Amino acid sequence: MFPYYLKLGALSIRANPVLSGLMVAAIAVGIGACMTIMTVRHVMSGNPIEHKNDQLYHVQVDNWNPDDPYDEPNNPPVQVTYLDAKALFNADRAFRQTTSFKTSRVVQPDGDDARPFQVQARATTADFFPMFDVPFLYGSGWDDSSDQSEERVIVIDRVLNEQLFGGENPVGEAVRLNDETYRITGVLDTWNPVPKFYDVNNNPFEDPAQLFLPFSLAVANDFDNTGNTSCWKPIPDGSGRDGFLNSECIWIQMWVELQNETAKQDYLNFLDAYVEEQKLLGRFPRPLNNHLRNPAEWMEYNEVVDSEVDVLLSLAVLFLIVCLLNTVGLLLAKAMRRAKDTSLRRALGASKSELFRQHVIEAGMIGVAGGLLGIVTTWFGLRGIENLFIEYEFIQHLVRMDWSMVMLAVALAIVSALGAALYPTWRTCNITPATHLRLQ
Amino acid sequence: MEFGPIWRAMMRSKGGYLLIALQIAVTMAIMVNAIAIMQERSIKMSRPSGIDEPNTFGLVSVGFKPDMDTKSLIREDLDLIRNLPGVVNAIATNSYPLRQGGWSEGLHREPGVGKSVSSSAIYFTDEHGLETFALNLLEGANFTPEQVAWDSDSDDFWPSTVIVTEALAKDLFPDHEGSYIGKTFWFNDDNPTNIVGVVERLQAPWPTWTGVERSMLVPLIRESEFVRYVVRTEPGERDRMMAEVEELLSTSNTDRIIRGVRAMEDTRKLSYLGDSAMIKMLTFIVALLTAITGLGIVGLASFSVARRTRQIGIRRALGATKAAIVRYFMLENFLVSSVGIVAGSILAIGLNILMVQQFALTPLAWYVIPLAMMALWIVGQAAVVGPAKRAGNISPAIATRSG
Known part of the structure; x- marks a missing residue:
């Protein structure tokens, strides 16, 4: 019918x-x-890193004002200080770990007519690329040793490679940024995660960085943080750059890769122990409030939508x-x-x-x-x-x-x-x- | 009037009428809430920033050579820009209203680190800030050149004098009456800061911030490779000056790039992009919704007329005038609409309460409800006119036919 x-x-x-x-x-x-x-x-x-959702965690520790939480009711800061980023990174307790911040560089192309131009950059560490499954067209990221030696190495994106090298393989070539020479270790294939899950605090819906360079190098050379910086405790007057680096200002995003639930629990215990230890030094005046959030939880927590x-x-x-x-x-x-x-x-x-x-x-x-x-x-x-x-x-x-x-x-x-x-x-x-x- | 018989006839086949009433009710709920949101947005968008928007633009200079003498560069740049014919004044600052990025500080009424009592946007500037932003000084005085410092010259970062907006002064000292000049507050540390001037209005760079009216001018120039300039021009000279300043600075020193040359008009547009898009989308939705509901009423009334052709013929044959028939359908629609509109008002208020709780929207203004009521009555009556006239034209002879 x-x-x-x-x-x-x-x-x-x-x-x-x-x-x-x-x-x-x-x-x-x-x-x-x-x-x-x-x-x-x-x-x-969307969750562009869903396949690793149960392995990646954003790190939060609460170094904020004893009288005034970072965010009501009692939410810890969404970024970490340089002191904590450095200490946690150097402790090397996770399978992989990365600290990063948003910055910018001026690219000076070769040739007399070529005008210098500014690009969005990310200062990060070697593990950033394998942790977030970043696809490469040529070459690869840099090694841990480059992070340690503050080496001038960079990874550029496909568009920038088209612009500078006509799309040819530029691995090993030199590029001038802010009057310094950098060596290219790799070129990204098209990579535009929406939302930009690895840094939702500085606009989750914007084009990703075109250029990646070592975090240690950027810190040592005082590269501007073009993302958010928040402070609750005044930096001592006249203490300059060191004063800022040793301050309670938060400006760095830290992620760790932990392969299973046990590893996650261990890492949380490690964070608790770290904060307890810091409390003895007079930091972390608030109660213990450490969190590891996976990408889905992190985007939800930050109300990305x-x-x-x-x-x-x-x-x-x-x-x-x-x-x-x-x-x-x-x-x-x-x-x-x-x-x-x-x-x-x-x-x-x-x-x-x-x-x-x-x-x-x-x-x-x-x-x-x-x-x-x-x-x-x-x-x-x-x-x-x-x-x-x-x-x-x-x-x-x-x-x-x-x-x-x-x-x-x-x-x-x-x-x-x-x-x-x-x-x-x-x-x-x-x-x-x-x-x-x-x-x- | 014929309300009684019409009502009783409707009660006999409730289903169809209930459906239209329900449709009108939901239409009204959407309409009222959409209008409430549109109103909220357009009020937000119409707030003045306090500066001379039509004649102002911003730009950025980024030095890229190490060890640049940025202090001299900023001085030279400002001299060059200020001396251009067509330019009223210019400053080196960190941000400007509507830019959506800037610096804010928690403020205290006593020294030390505690819970801050207020917060404010910070605009660094020299003594040309008042004129460049075209601010209306309510009391006190502009900075003197001696009050303006370079951050590199002194260990104390925060200067001891500032000019604040009236909104900030009120928020900092809510119980104070009279002049705010000489009042003292602290930026999280031990050095007191005095208010030397109060301006009527200067918005913070973030239009979504609840404290958007709270900002202050701080007499400080920061020595940095990254400088933002704000330029105010003579009326009508903005576009020409934008091109000229960009060209001038690009060539005066090639160890830096000039970017982000943007008129305030475009900054405003970008800043309120979401709000203006929201208004347009909702306008479209409300228009479409009204059209669909209107067409639905036309369709159903046509059916109703077609189904009752014989009855109408009989009424006509028994002496009812054309006008009486037309009136019947108009009244019928009026009754259905009224039921829908009353239910719709309740639904609209309920939805608004829910929206206010869920999404922190502003509660709707009372007069939106009667306005929407009138609109929907008119739409209903307009929609039913066509079918009703067709009903009026049914010939009494129909009554003599069978079937």
Whole structure:
């Protein structure tokens, strides 16, 4: 009977083109609004390092003001001080570990006409690359020994390599940055994790650094931190750079890789012991409050997905509900108008379940049509958002539709249409044939 | 009036009418809350930053040679810019309003490290800050050149004089009445700082910050390879000056690069990008929603007319005028809309309470509800006019036909 009901459905849809069109359009628009926001939310709440989610942990220790927590109610700072970064890194208690901060360098290309330009950089350690599974096009990261010797080595990204070396393999070549010569050890393949999970404190939705260089070198040479620096305790006047490095100011992101739950527990114990030891030296005036958070927990903790998106999503869901109520009303009206046909079929022996199936199939067809059109409206919705944020270039990475979202759009449309069809279909099936056949 | 019979007729087939009422109710809930959000955003966007936005731009100079004499460079740059015809004044600072990046400090009413009583954005500047930002000095005086220090010249980082905004003064000394000049506070350490001037308004660089009106001018120039300049021009000269200053500084010293040359107009746009996008998206959603609900009403009314063709014919044959038929459908719609609108008001308020709790939005203004009510009544009546007129045109002869 299925093909027959499909045919009946098609006939019924064609018999009321305006009405059917209105229903399909209402579902498509509702789905489009919902899916547009859901797609953006899906991208923003993604976890680009999911496959290592249970091995990577962001380190938090609470060195903050005894009278005033970093964040209410009693949340520890989101970055660490140089003192702690250095001590924890040197203790070398994790399988892998990295300390890093955001900085910038001026690249001086060869040639007389070439103008120097500034790029975003990240000062980090050798383990950064293997820890975060960073893909390389040429070469690799640097060794631990380069970290120790503050060697002038760099890793550049693919775009910068195109710009400086025309895309050729530049490993071993020299580049001048701020009048110093650096040796290239590797070139990244395209790597743009969204969100930028390894540093969500300094804008999770921006292009990643184009250039990576040793943390030790950057600290020793006083490279500016272009990310956030927060202090609670004054730095003694006149103490200069050393005063800052030995201060309670936080500005460094620290991650560790721990291969199992035991290792995680051990590391937490190590952190507790470290803080206890520091307390004896007069630091860490607050109670023990150390945390290891995996990337998913870390992004959640830092509310990477803006609540604006949720405001819009809740309105979009309500919008879809209006569109569906609209469809229910129209389906009901249509069913009532066909009461005579239905009564006739009932009188001729069609069972309630047969009628139910027929109408549900018809609603399903409208749902599929609405869903397919919904993909189109979603696409337009995303282009609309892209246009609204045109000045913010990164938006292009947030408005990408993937297959999972396409499937979800169609599924949502079919479920919506079937849901919308339930009440009208139930009413149809319960028509008493006698009432409607009387006048005939 | 015919309310009674219409109401009783509707009660006999509740389903369809309830659906429209429900649709109108949810439409209203969305509409009211969308308008509340749009209002909140446009109020936020219309706050003045306090500076002469149309004639101001910012730029950055980044030195990239080691051991540069940055102090001389900053002095030369400022001389060059200030002497350009078309420029009103310029300063070297760390940030400016709406830039979304800057420096803030916790402030104390007594020396030492404790819980701070207030916090403020910091703008480093020399005595040209007041004119460059075009600030309105309410009391006190501008910095004297002697009060302005270079951070490299002194061990004490924080100067002992500052100019604060009125909002900051009030927040720091809430119980104080009269002049704020001479009032003292501390930046987390032992050196007291005195207020020498109060300006009406100068926003902090972060428009989303709750303390956005709290900022201060600190008479200090920081010696650094990274300098941000703010330039105020004569009216209408901004674009020309932007190009000229960029060219001038790029060539005056090639050991640095000039970047981030940006008019305040664009800084403002970038800063409120999310808010203006929100307003546009919600406007679009509300328009679409109204259209869909309107079309739904048209569709359902048409059906209702088609189904009752015979009854209408009979009424006409029994003497009802065209106008009476039209009125019937208009009134019917009015009743359904009213039920929907009343339910919608409750739903809208409920949703608003939820949104305020969940997303910390501003509660809606009372008059949005009656406004939305009027709008939806009008939409409903407008939507039903067409079908109702068609009903009015049904010929009484229909009554004589069977089936």
